[in-house]
Amino acid sequence: MVISKHNNWNNMAIKRTQLRGIAGIDEAGRGPMIGPMVVCGVLIDEDQLNELASIGAKDSKTLSPSQRLRLRKKIEQISRTIVIRKVSASDIDERRKHTTLNEIEVAEFIAIAKSLKPKELYLDAADVVAERFGIRIGTQSGIVFQGALVVSEHRADSKYPIVSAASIIAKVERDTIIKSYHEMYGDFGSGYPTDPKSVKFVRALVKHNQKLPPIIRKSWDSVRRIVDEESMKQMKLD
Known part of the structure; x- marks a missing residue:
C-alpha cells in the first residue's frame, strides 16, 4: 500500500527539499510478557540502498543472533541516522491504562518518522489494515504534507531491506536488554x-x-492468567 500524494502541490517542491533519504521503521518485542518493546528507524541515502541489500539485510527473525550482530555493525556504517525508542514493561503497563498497544506503537512510529523526515518511508504495519496504519503515520508525523512517499505493508521486514535493517537493530537492542535482565533475575528465556x-x-x-x-508486563493477559491460576490453587489449599 502506497501513500504518496497530498493534493496541495503548491510549495511542495520547496517543502520536499527538507526531506532526506529512505527510511524504514519496525519493532521488536511487541508480544512478550517480559521486557521492553523496541522500535527502530533507519535512514540511509538513496545511493546506499543497493549496498544495504548486498550485505544480506533481511527479516531479523530468520537470522541467528551472531548474524544479527554482524549485520548491525554493517548497517550502522551504511546508515545516515538510526533512531531507537525503548518502551519499558512498566511504561507499557501505565500507558495501557488509557490506550491500546496498537496506539502505543503508532505513537512511537510517528515520533521516529518526525525525527527522520525521509523522502520515502517504509513501514511494517502494526494494524490489521495496513493502509490505515500508513495514513496515520504519514499524516500525523506531517511528512506526507511535505511530499513524502509512505509505504505500509504487513511483513515489510521480509520485503524491503530498509525495514529489515530496522528490524535487525531493534531485535539486537532488545536481545541486549534481555541479556542484562538475565544477569539480574536469572535466565527466564525469551520473555x-x-x-x-x-x-x-x-x-x-x-x-x-x-x-x-x-x-514483567503486569497488564498482559498471560501474566494475569498465571496470577489467577496461582490464586485459585492457594484458595483450595486454604
Missing part, C-alpha cells in the same frame, strides 16, 4: 508467553508471593 521457561519464571514469583519486578 514470550509461549516460552515455558518464561512462564515458569513468572509462575514461581507469583507462587512464592514475590512482588513482580518492573520488567
Whole structure:
C-alpha cells in the first residue's frame, strides 16, 4: 500500500527539499510478557540502498543472533541516522491504562518518522489494515504534507531491506536488554508467553508471593492468567 500524494502541490517542491533519504521503521518485542518493546528507524541515502541489500539485510527473525550482530555493525556504517525508542514493561503497563498497544506503537512510529523526515518511508504495519496504519503515520508525523512517499505493508521486514535493517537493530537492542535482565533475575528465556521457561519464571514469583519486578508486563493477559491460576490453587489449599 502506497501513500504518496497530498493534493496541495503548491510549495511542495520547496517543502520536499527538507526531506532526506529512505527510511524504514519496525519493532521488536511487541508480544512478550517480559521486557521492553523496541522500535527502530533507519535512514540511509538513496545511493546506499543497493549496498544495504548486498550485505544480506533481511527479516531479523530468520537470522541467528551472531548474524544479527554482524549485520548491525554493517548497517550502522551504511546508515545516515538510526533512531531507537525503548518502551519499558512498566511504561507499557501505565500507558495501557488509557490506550491500546496498537496506539502505543503508532505513537512511537510517528515520533521516529518526525525525527527522520525521509523522502520515502517504509513501514511494517502494526494494524490489521495496513493502509490505515500508513495514513496515520504519514499524516500525523506531517511528512506526507511535505511530499513524502509512505509505504505500509504487513511483513515489510521480509520485503524491503530498509525495514529489515530496522528490524535487525531493534531485535539486537532488545536481545541486549534481555541479556542484562538475565544477569539480574536469572535466565527466564525469551520473555514470550509461549516460552515455558518464561512462564515458569513468572509462575514461581507469583507462587512464592514475590512482588513482580518492573520488567514483567503486569497488564498482559498471560501474566494475569498465571496470577489467577496461582490464586485459585492457594484458595483450595486454604
